[in-house]
Amino acid sequence: MYQAVNAILEKHDADVGAAEAHGVAVGMLCVEVKADAANWLHQLFADEHALPDDDKSLLLNLFERTRDLLEPETEEFAFDLFLPDDDEPLNEQVEALRSWCEGFLFGVGYAQSNADWPGDSAEVMRDIVELTKIDSDVEGEEDEAALLEIHEYLRAAVLTVRDLFSEDKNAQLH
Structure with missing residues (x-):
C-alpha cells in the first residue's frame, strides 16, 4: 500500500511522499481526533478535486484507518508509522522516517497553532524536531x-501526544 500511495502522490504532483503525508494525518489526528480528511487532502494537493475517485478513495481510507488506529480504545500497538517495507534500502527507510x-x-502545527502544549508534549515535539x-x-546492523x-520511540510518542491533547481537551470542557 505504501508504494500505491506514493505513486498517487507523485502522479498528482503532491509536494510530499507517502511517509510525510501520513505524518501530516497523524499530527492532525493527535491534536483533533475529529480532524477532517478533506483538510488533509487540501494540504497535500493544490487541487484535490482533480483526483480520480479511486485515488481519492485510497487516500481517504488511509486517513480513516489511521484515525481508527489512533482511537484510545484500539489496542495500543496496532498503530504504526506508514513507512517503506523493511526490505527497502536502509537509507530510504531513514529518509522516509525523517519525512x-x-x-x-x-x-500538529496545522491543528494546534497556539503555543499551549499540554504535559510533556513539548518535549516530545522537540525530540521529533531533532529527528x-x-x-x-546509513548502513549496517547498528544503524538498522x-x-x-x-x-518504536515514535510509535510511543504519537500515542503520548494523542493522550496529552485528549486529556487537555477534556480538562478544558470541565
Missing part, C-alpha cells in the same frame, strides 16, 4: 537497530 517526522510536525535532522547516510529504536 514522516516533518509531516507530523506540520500536522528531522537525522542523517540518511537504531532505526528500529527510533521507530
